[in-house]
Amino acid sequence: MIIDLVGGGSLGLLYGGKLAAAGVHVRLWCRSAKQSEELRSKGISVVNTYGETECVAEPGTFAAGIIDDFAAHWMHEPGEWIFLMTKQKDTEEVCARSAGQLAKDKSAADQLPGVVSFQNGYGHMERLAGILPGWPLYACVTTEGAKRTAPYEVRHAGTGTTWIGVPEQQQVRAEITAYAENMVKTLQKAGFSAVLSNDIDSRIYRKLIINAVINPLTALWNIPNGELLASDKRIQVMKMLLNEALAVYEACGIPCEEDMWEQIMEVCTSTAGNTSSMLKDVQAGVTTEVDWINGSIAALAEKAGMHAVAHELLTGLIKGLTIREV
Structure with a gap:
């Protein structure tokens, strides 16, 4: 099995490093040639929260290159899976530059790989389907914690679960879900708690609501989760x-668990020292994912003929923190 990981950020390094260390054929595609060169020369180091080595993917045990070279390499040596591991705000652009190039090539139609989207937020699966029409698309929700500490090193900040499944709106054949079983077993072999989910939509909505409460407030107040x-x-x-x-979910007919507040508190407690990805983006002065998180709540509300005033306000406040988002 060949797995192409698109994105050399925290999740890309975490999954790429652990998969390669377990002997899986991994190809990691980065934005910059500099990072891909460092990966080829130094490998991938995965360390735990104490800075101790968890595993190392030695140089030569995996391939690394730049995203723009992905399609040509894939056509020469097709892979079975593509993991899209960039942030939500970059997903469409990166997908178009990688897998999207294959979608334009009719010769690749008979050997389409499965595509797994690791993004937060809501609405990205429909946009990916527009770029990759007819492709087997899977959504992923993970609670793995990771922080990139160097172009070739990632800190495994917290062990979690990785759920993978086919969203209802994709309307794909049942055998497409079965096709993912070996891939999930491969993740398990690499040490991940991976699950093939028959109800990935509920996982997406659950994570969306947790992120919509935690991430923007940590970014606004400049504090860790706890x-x-x-x-x-x-x-x-x-x-x-x-x-x-919750009122928006009810208006949209989206089911939600009754203990969401307890779940949010548990996440804050278990990740007390973590800096949310949204706060990291604000500190770096780059575009955040707020449009795809709180903005998604506001968009769902609008579809239901109502307004999510607090989420609309918070979206504007976060976007106002960085010049690039105004």
Whole structure:
């Protein structure tokens, strides 16, 4: 099995490193030639929260290149799976530059790989289907924690579960889901707690609501996840965002678990020292994923003929923190 991982960020390095260390044929595609060169010369190091080595993918045990070379390489040596591991805001552009080039080549139609989208937020699967019409598309929801500490090193900040499944709107054949069984077993072989989910949509909506409550507030207040629970005022704002999102879900007919507040508190506690990806983006002065998280809640509300005022406001506040988002 050949797995192409598109994106050399934290998740790309985590999954690529552990898969390659387990003997899986991995190809990692990066934005920059500099990173791909470092990966080829230094390998991938996965360390734990204490900085101790968890595993190492030695140079030569995997391939690394730039995204723009992906299609030509794939046509020469086709792979079975493509993992899209960039941030939500970059997904369409990167997909068009990689797998999207294969979609334009009719000679690749008989050997289409499965594509797994690791993005947060909502709405990206429909956009990917527009770029890759007729392809076997899978959504992934993971609670693995990772932070890239160098172009060739990633810190495994927390062990979680990886759910993979076919969203309902994809309307693909049942055998497409069965096709993913070997891939999930390969992830398990590499040490991941991977599950083939028959209800990935509920996982997507669950993670969306958790991210919509936690991430923007940590970015706005410049605090790690655990500090959200440090004061009653912060908790009140969190509950306001949660209740508004739950009202939107109910109006849209989206089922949601009754213990969402307890789940949010558990995430804040278990990742207390973590810096959310949205806060990292704000600190770096780059575009965040707020449009695809809180903006998605607001968009769902609009479809239901209502307004998610708090989520709309928070989307604007976060976008106003960086010049590039204004």
